[in-house]
Amino acid sequence: RLAVDLGPNLVLKNPVVTASGTFGFGLEYAPFGDLALLGAVVIKSVTRHPRRGNPPPRLVETPAGVLNSIGLENPGVEKVVKEILPALRATGEVTVIGSVAGETVEEYVEVSCRLAEAGVAALELNLSCPNVKAGTLFGHDPRLAAQVTRAVREALGDGFPFLVKLGVVGNDFLAVARAVVEAGATGLSLINTLPGLAVDVKRRKLLLGQGTGGLSGPAIRPVALWAVWRAYRELRVPIIGMGGVAGVEDVLAFLLCGARAVAVGSGTLAFPRLAWELVEGLEQALAKEGVEDVRELIGMVAGS
Template identity: 50%
Template sequence: MNKPNLAVNIGGVDMQNPVTTASGTFGFGPEYSRYIDINELGAVVVKGTTLHPREGNATPRIVETPSGILNSIGLQNPGVDYVIEHYVPYFKTLRVPVIVNISGDTVEDYAKVAEKLDAAGGIAGLEVNISCPNVKKGGMAFGSDPAMAAEVTAAVKSAAKLPVVVKLSPNVTDITAVAEAVAEAGADGLSLINTLLGMAIDINSRRPILGSVMGGLSGPAVKPVAVRAVWQVYKAVQLPIIGMGGISTAEDALEFILAGASAVAVGTANFVNPRATMDIIAGIERYLIDNGVKDVNELVGAAHGN
């Protein structure tokens, strides 16, 4: 058969294939350019960016776990102004869309970061990390409350013309309630899931290993939880989904697509295999050819039987 169509659209962001990178695992892009041709990706989602520079959490920050890692980087980044000055010129040289992940301590922070990035040019979209603690509400994560999640989404949409993809946290009772709230607030797409909250203890020192005590669990161990979340959210809202959580192979990626994801993001696997994204793109294309599927979009949500 002829070469199948791999192109997808996520809330106004055109991708030549459905594979992108998970924020925080790919730096700002140049870090992986020695291993892969960045321009062969569907899109690049870069490291989380905040209004002001952040030093991040105390060390240790990463702990290996069975089938995954715990991390508590703490959103270390140089701040939005530095990103605009030093990385946006690089983004403008790429032929693939760049999506910038943004975070904040307050709703106003999110809006200011969005406004600055919107004005900078060279950026295709924003991914809004609502797993951050709201300092004005006693540290409760924005993403744990549908109303707060909607408020952040609406503020970012008002501040920027760029497509807005909201990244959902799995650390909630009902992820579909949050998905519905941000959809109502104007989100153009969703990405899920962010990491699961976990911790590890050193039995010799009898103390938590991570400097911040708790961190985010990622890697193959979280994949069943992530696939379930994508399945539920696909049924609940009519927004394109970027699925992520433990994707290491094309087979993993296809599970997410069949569950309802229009695209997938590769995260922890990049640490193990810097060419994981390339292998997954090639594997998806091979699956389409082998199964006589002309367009990857035909598979989105196909496991639902609709």
């Protein structure tokens, strides 16, 4: 009842996945439940070389959501392939989606190929990191986005599923989405965090080390639903929807707007078992509504 296909050669056992970056490489989430029961684990974005990330503080909680300024900290693709992916697999039959970031087309291609060779089920090309200098370069320009997508597609060969993750501020995200789909991406991940900042009024000081950060959580949910709905209507490709998912209602809303899978991120800070609860809750909700197959819901929202 819960299986969804997210592209060529990629069937998830259910639509609930973890958002990239939320649990580092997924191992941090393993103490809370069996990762193999989730649709997939999307790992933190990986670059060719290790990166230390931005100066602290890197996380600020606001009533509307969480601001992060991690700055793409990661141990580099070598360590991820040699140590982290094997450790993740040792926990069980986990479906792993690799997330890739970089500063050049060559870096995206190299990291994508290394992760694909290491056996990830699919890739997510992160063209929208808000917290590093070159982070949104590719995701803000349809031509550059298509260029990096085409290069990765050619290197991976036909048939390997890869999605492109986009933000929706400062770019014409639909134009970028159209360009990457034409260039060979098999789907989209929508949305990355939105730009934001928080202020310590007493000290007259910005609260994040780098000044600005990426906002996630309930505040961005309507924006994310809108982006998923727009992209689905126009492009009809598989989409992982994310932004402020906190309950089964939110999962259903994303599916109805056209998402094939739904990622949880900052909602797990308060409820670490959220992802597993959403899988169970979705099963129950479908049974209650007499929906035989979750795929019946995808894109089925009607206007008023």
